[in-house]
Amino acid sequence: MTxxxxxxxxxxxxxxxxxxxxxxxxxxxxxxxxxxQRHNAEIRAAVEIAKIAGAVEHRVVKIDYGQFGGSAxxxxxxxxxxxxxxxxPITYVPARNTVMLAIAxxxxxxxxxxxxxxxxxxxDYSGYPDCRPEFVAAFENLARLATKSGVxxxxxxxxxxxxxxxxxxxxxxGMRLGVDYHATVSCYQADDSxxxxxxxxxxxxxxxxxxxxxxxxxxxxxx
Amino acid sequence: MTxxxxxxxxxxxxxxxxxxxxxxxxxxxxxxxxxxQRHNAEIRAAVEIAKIAGAVEHRVVKIDYGQFGGSAxxxxxxxxxxxxxxxxPITYVPARNTVMLAIAxxxxxxxxxxxxxxxxxxxDYSGYPDCRPEFVAAFENLARLATKSGVxxxxxxxxxxxxxxxxxxxxxxGMRLGVDYHATVSCYQADDSxxxxxxxxxxxxxxxxxxxxxxxxxxxxxx
Numbered sequence: 001m002t003x004x005x006x007x008x009x010x011x012x013x014x015x016x017x018x019x020x021x022x023x024x025x026x027x028x029x030x031x032x033x034x035x036x037q038r039h040n041a042e043i044r045a046a047v048e049i050a051k052i053a054g055a056v057e058h059r060v061v062k063i064d065y066g067q068f069g070g071s072a073x074x075x076x077x078x079x080x081x082x083x084x085x086x087x088x089p090i091t092y093v094p095a096r097n098t099v100m101l102a103i104a105x106x107x108x109x110x111x112x113x114x115x116x117x118x119x120x121x122x123x124d125y126s127g128y129p130d131c132r133p134e135f136v137a138a139f140e141n142l143a144r145l146a147t148k149s150g151v152x153x154x155x156x157x158x159x160x161x162x163x164x165x166x167x168x169x170x171x172x173x174g175m176r177l178g179v180d181y182h183a184t185v186s187c188y189q190a191d192d193s194x195x196x197x198x199x200x201x202x203x204x205x206x207x208x209x210x211x212x213x214x215x216x217x218x219x220x221x222x223x
Numbered sequence: 224m225t226x227x228x229x230x231x232x233x234x235x236x237x238x239x240x241x242x243x244x245x246x247x248x249x250x251x252x253x254x255x256x257x258x259x260q261r262h263n264a265e266i267r268a269a270v271e272i273a274k275i276a277g278a279v280e281h282r283v284v285k286i287d288y289g290q291f292g293g294s295a296x297x298x299x300x301x302x303x304x305x306x307x308x309x310x311x312p313i314t315y316v317p318a319r320n321t322v323m324l325a326i327a328x329x330x331x332x333x334x335x336x337x338x339x340x341x342x343x344x345x346x347d348y349s350g351y352p353d354c355r356p357e358f359v360a361a362f363e364n365l366a367r368l369a370t371k372s373g374v375x376x377x378x379x380x381x382x383x384x385x386x387x388x389x390x391x392x393x394x395x396x397g398m399r400l401g402v403d404y405h406a407t408v409s410c411y412q413a414d415d416s417x418x419x420x421x422x423x424x425x426x427x428x429x430x431x432x433x434x435x436x437x438x439x440x441x442x443x444x445x446x
């Protein structure tokens with residue numbers, strides 16, 4: 001079986017990507033990065049999802065990244081916005097996807113995985129620069145030059161299968177693949193038990209995704 | 224003053240790069256990544272060097288990266304080789320420079336630095352893929368696409384001023400800039416007080432650099 005690293009945040013998108021990679025018969029090495037995000041419940045959700053879905057292995061890598069601040073997701077003094085705004089929002093974590101893919105690249109080299117899956121999405125998203133197809137392509141080019149396997153002619157591919165999909169399409173796909181969305185946590189300020197606020201960008205996108213798909217929303221809200 | 228992030232390992236090369244960036248009048252934000260390397264003395268050296276040189280700020284970011292293993296620098300069960308070998312050696316840490324630059328990129332965004340300095344070197348080096356000019360260029364391209372500032376037309380440059388220099392040239396440059404090499408630790412298996420083995424690749428390159436430059440080697444050896 002071909003091996004793949006799957007970045008797994010505990011949210012809806014990455015749970016769907018894991019199911020896709022498993023459906024494509026990859027031996028999946030799930031990887032969660034704990035970068036000091038407020039929503040720690042997401043990390044516990046990732047542990048649960050990796051187990052249920054059948055990942056070969058699941059690792060959580062802690063990185064002391066919150067010390068830089070600069071994002072409402074890692075800095076408790078900044079409020080998570082509850083209304084849509086123009087431009088790149090304050091929930092943007094500087095260089096987050098670059099850091100996560102870099103760590104995934106390291107593990108990919110160690111376990112000889114040829115693919116890294118990431119659940120970034122450029123459509124129903126908040127305008128983060130590191131969720132765009134050109135970012136993914138640039139990282140794939142970097143990966144080819146950065147690694148022993150790339151130098152030896154066996155490069156590591158970056159797979160972003162959700163990148164052009166709407167949230168409702170992602171949910172429909174996940175339902176067909178048997179993803180249990182009840183276990184996933186998308187909220188930027190979920191409480192300790194994983195219940196969602198229903199008001200932040202991530203909650204609103206998720207809720208309207210279930211609505212558009214005509215499916216019951218299994219999210220647990222605290223409001 | 225224009226701000227720069229300077230990756231500072233505590234070794235000879237990055238101490239020289241910090242001195243260069245300061246000589247170019249950058250306000251320097253020194254960044255050390257603790258990725259579980261064996262040579263912890265290097266990190267203490269970095270703290271010392273940042274202070275002596277006059278960095279505006281110095282941060283140490285800890286990342287739980289050693290759990291992946293795969294390198295003699297992070298896996299205590301693998302011996303550090305003491306003879307030169309062909310190909311990429313076992314001291315190669317998978318995707319290390321990608322991870323370090325990614326973290327530097329995040330901090331650069333937060334403090335609005337337009338430059339990231341890294342002391343990689345492609346000449347007197349051990350054949351690591353992520354020390355080559357094409358790697359640095361690919362990361363710079365990625366940085367342009369990955370960040371808010373890049374999207375807004377103010378990209379972050381990656382500066383690798385040592386990349387084409389021989390070790391002896393780096394040392395001569397550093398001596399002119401007043402770098403105190405006594406404080407630096409290059410050894411892959413330095414002891415707790417920072418004394419060097421004199422036998423690993425890093426020690427041999429460093430020693431022959433001082434020899435070629437015709438300068439006294441200030442390194443403290445334990446043998």
